[in-house]
Amino acid sequence: MAKDPKLAELRLVVFDVDGTLVDSQADILAAMTAAFASADLAVPGRDDILGIVGLSLPEAMTVLVPGIATPLRRDLVAGYKAAYTDLRAENGVEASSPLYPHVRKVLEEMHAIPELLLGVATGKSRRGLDRLLDGHDLRHLFVTQQVADNHPSKPHPAMLKSALAETGVAAHRAVMVGDTSYDMEMARSAGMLAIGVGWGYHDRARLKDAHIILDDIRLLPGLLQQIWEQMA
The missing domain is CATH 1.10.150 (DNA polymerase; domain 1)
Incomplete structure (x- = not known):
């Protein structure tokens, strides 16, 4: 995903963890x-x-x-x-919680884009997320990390609203990537694009609130570039 000068404004991609980044x-x-x-x-x-x-x-x-x-x-x-x-x-x-195939490479590719910020929003506790991120050496990739300790449970949009506030990114320039109906409902409630993934724990029928369903994480960077180019 090459840097595009038309995408100079900050964008935010927030990931769910279990069922999206790791198979726990x-x-x-x-x-x-x-x-x-x-x-x-x-x-x-x-x-x-x-x-x-x-x-x-x-x-x-x-x-x-x-x-x-x-x-x-x-x-x-x-x-x-x-x-x-x-x-x-x-x-x-x-x-215990192996990364899904290609996740690390895609996250590193996206993290290398200066105007693209990455975050997580998870039902895990702060301690649980810390151990997972440190165990996989992923902590440096995410500028905002929202956990269950500090917010109402998904699908309440509090996690995403905090992520937007922390990064200063407007909701229409942010997306949520997750595998459950709770992630999709949360994204829509926060005014964000909801991208469901087909490899997680909820089947496609439960992802009815997703704007898009992705079956290969390697396609995510190109998909986002297409979306944001259309918005520019």
Whole structure:
């Protein structure tokens, strides 16, 4: 993606993490299984668990167990965090949450463009995101990092509005790239272009709010250039 003088104004691309940049489903499923087993509850099905990826953990537990009491929800959240931390410590970040193919190369290519800023908006905690970014040596690529600790759960647009405020980029010059319906709803609520990805945890039918669905991340830089050239 060559630099184009017509694109001199700052642009912002915000990425979801789980299911978009990294494939952490094995540890997510294992940690959720451990959390529910420790609470002596029936473990939700695979599709149900992957369907809540992207939500903050308290909200995710509420979806998985409708009407859940606060103490039990708190126990499930704590059990999930403990199990996930143990799995990551045992296996290492690269094995627990491997990057999808070509992600690193594309991120580095985009980061090299001076007028293009990159960010993340994730349901992970600050500690969880820090460990993932450091484990993959990605921290330097993202100028804004929005996490569940500081915001309402997706699809509330608070994360994206904070990213826009931190970078000074207008919403119409920013995009959200994610794999779930929550990401797409969040982007639209923030006035941003919503780009869904076809390799994540929600199927295409759930990405109905996406403006565009991408099946190969290598196409993202060229797609963005085409979009922004049309806007210039």
